[in-house]
Amino acid sequence: MNFKExxxxxxxxxxxxxxxxxxxxxxxxxxVDRSWTEELINKAVKNRGAAALLSIDxxxxxxxxxxxxxxxxxxxDKVGGYYTMISDLSPEIALKYRQDLAPYLSKDMWVLYELLxxxxxxxxxxxxxxxxxxLEAEKYIHSGFYKMAKKxxxxxVKKQWVTDALLEKDLQDNLKExxxxxxxxxxxxMIGLLKKDKYIQDxxxxxxxxxxxxxxxxxxxxxxxxxxxxxxxxxxxxxxxESSIFAASIVENIxxxxxxxxxxxxxxxxxxxxxxxxxxxxxxxxLSPAAEPEINEFVxxxxxxxLIDVDLMAYGYYKIxxxxxxxxxxxxxxxKNSENERLLRQKELESMSKNVKKVGRNDxxxxxxxxxxxxxxx
Numbered sequence: 096m097n098f099k100e101x102x103x104x105x106x107x108x109x110x111x112x113x114x115x116x117x118x119x120x121x122x123x124x125x126x127v128d129r130s131w132t133e134e135l136i137n138k139a140v141k142n143r144g145a146a147a148l149l150s151i152d153x154x155x156x157x158x159x160x161x162x163x164x165x166x167x168x169x170x171x172d173k174v175g176g177y178y179t180m181i182s183d184l185s186p187e188i189a190l191k192y193r194q195d196l197a198p199y200l201s202k203d204m205w206v207l208y209e210l211l212x213x214x215x216x217x218x219x220x221x222x223x224x225x226x227x228x229x230l231e232a233e234k235y236i237h238s239g240f241y242k243m244a245k246k247x248x249x250x251x252v253k254k255q256w257v258t259d260a261l262l263e264k265d266l267q268d269n270l271k272e273x274x275x276x277x278x279x280x281x282x283x284x285m286i287g288l289l290k291k292d293k294y295i296q297d298x299x300x301x302x303x304x305x306x307x308x309x310x311x312x313x314x315x316x317x318x319x320x321x322x323x324x325x326x327x328x329x330x331x332x333x334x335x336x337e338s339s340i341f342a343a344s345i346v347e348n349i350x351x352x353x354x355x356x357x358x359x360x361x362x363x364x365x366x367x368x369x370x371x372x373x374x375x376x377x378x379x380x381x382l383s384p385a386a387e388p389e390i391n392e393f394v395x396x397x398x399x400x401x402l403i404d405v406d407l408m409a410y411g412y413y414k415i416x417x418x419x420x421x422x423x424x425x426x427x428x429x430x431k432n433s434e435n436e437r438l439l440r441q442k443e444l445e446s447m448s449k450n451v452k453k454v455g456r457n458d459x460x461x462x463x464x465x466x467x468x469x470x471x472x473x
Contacts, residue, residue, distance in 0.1 A: 098350035099126075101382045105415055106134055111144075112430050116411025118147030120380040124348045125150050125319055129157070136161045136180075145173035146180065153185040153249065159192045166199055185253070186211040186246060207243050211250040219256070223247045230277040241277070241308070248281045252288045262286060266297060275301075275309045283309065287316030295320065299328035302338040310341050317345050323353045333361035339370035340402075347377030355383045362389045372400045379412040387416070394422065406430045 105117055118135075121127050127149055139146040140161050151158065158180070165177035181189075181199050186208035189196055193205070200208075210222055226244045233240070251257040262282055269279030283301075286294050294316075301313045317325045326349055332342035346354050355378065362374045375393045378386035394409045410426040413419075 098382055099128075101415060103131070106131055107138070110414070112407060112410055112427060113414055114144075114147075116407055116415070118149075119407075120382070120411070122148055123150060123315070123318060123344060124350070126321065126350075129155055133158055133161070136165070139176075140165045140168070143169055143173075145169070146176035148176050148179060151180050151183050153183055154188060156184075156188045156191065159184070159188065159195065163192075163195045163199075182242065186250065201239070203239070204243065204246075207246060211246060216254070216256050219247060219250060219254075223251070227277050227281075244277065244281055245284060248285050249288065252285050257285055259291075262289075262291065266294065270297065275304075275306060280306075280309050280312055283312040283316050287312070287319040290319055292320045292322065292324065295322075295325055295328050299325075299332065302329070302332045302341050303335060305337070314341050314345050318348045321349055323349070323351055325349060326351065326354045326357050330357045330361070333357070333370070333374060334364055336367040336370055339365065339367065340373050343370075343373040343377040347380050350381060352383075352385070355381050355385050359386065359389055362393075369400075369402055372398070372402055372405070376403050376408050379408045382412065382415055384416070387418075394420075397422075404430065404433065406433070 102117060102120060105113055108114060108117070121131075121135075129152060132149055132151055132155065135149065136146050136158055146165060162177050162181050166174055166181070169177060178199060181196060182204075184196075189200065190208050190212055197205070207222070211219060214222075223244070226240055226247065230240050230244060248257075262285060265278055265282040266286070269275045269282070272279075275283075283298065286298070298313050298317055301309065304310065317329065326346055329342050329345050332338040333346065335342075343358070346358055358374055358378045358381070362371060362378065365371050365374065371393075375390060378389055390409070390412060394405070398405055406426040406429040409420070410423060410430060413423060
């Protein structure tokens with residue numbers, strides 16, 4: 096039984112803790128079936144709950160109606176995922192359903208979508224250069240401009256307007272520099288879209304860089320290849336504290352026996368506690384029986400981590416595996432208590448949200464929990 100066969104029955108679970116675990120396990124996995132995406136979103140809308148932040152297919156127009164229903168009816172503190180998935184839709188799909196989606200995208204984005212769908216190659220490339228210049232001039236991440244730049248890059252790939260020679264030049268130019276510019280970062284994004292696996296050996300060493308937005312795109316690109324060649328290239332970076340978080344996320348989302356083997360080996364080699372906990376979570380999200388000895392050893396110590404919810408991880412792994420672990424009840428109680436505390440912090444966060452600066456998915460959560468933002472209040 097493979098990963099997809101193990102997790103599929105739990106897409107329909109009424110256990111809210113397992114719903115969270117399933118959402119985390121599928122979060123960055125690119126091979127989620129369209130029918131699964133529809134089922135998860137429809138279930139979340141029906142229950143007026145948060146939607147799992149899935150890597151959706153931008154051309155998946157069948158989910159548009161459910162996303163619109165979600166943003167209209169879901170409580171404020173749970174609606175973020177629906178907005179994110181609406182913004183992930185392709186320009187063509189967005190324009191097709193503009194009447195329904197108009198309130199949920201900015202005027203600037205609608206103007207850009209018109210250009211991307213109806214503009215010429217020269218016009219689109221010209222806009223790309225303008226947006227890149229604005230990003231570089233800002234000297235900080237302007238999420239609006241970056242989203243626009245990614246939409247342009249997506250269109251360049253979709254319309255086959257970007258060439259191998261251009262990708263090669265932009266990547267090699269940036270590899271020579273201490274820091275990647277936005278052109279280089281978006282080149283990595285396009286390499287992932289095109290699944291240009293000849294760049295695996297160039298991308299993996301970037302995991303030691305201290306550039307979060309670059310690391311997000313490198314991780315997504317490497318995950319997109321879905322090969323054991325990626326696992327092999329990334330394996331050494333599981334052992335380095337500065338790269339272990341992103342490396343573990345990559346290997347976690349390549350669901351293969353070799354990936355499990357590499358994670359198990361890394362678990363026994365790493366000395367850094369934070370690295371080990373990220374590797375254990377990656378093993379749990381593989382849902383492999385082969386990972387059980389390492390997970391048993393880890394949870395037997397009743398560890399605590401600010402990076403992940405250890406209790407949710409353990410509860411989800413053993414419940415889906417059908418193992419009646421003696422600590423299941425304890426984990427369930429702790430997760431429920433933690434969720435109640437999180438909701439209180441969320442309300443406090445909302446009350447002062449106007450004064451909170453932009454937070455990256457891998458930054459510490461501003462609620463004060465100590466966890467990464469994407470593992471807490473995102």
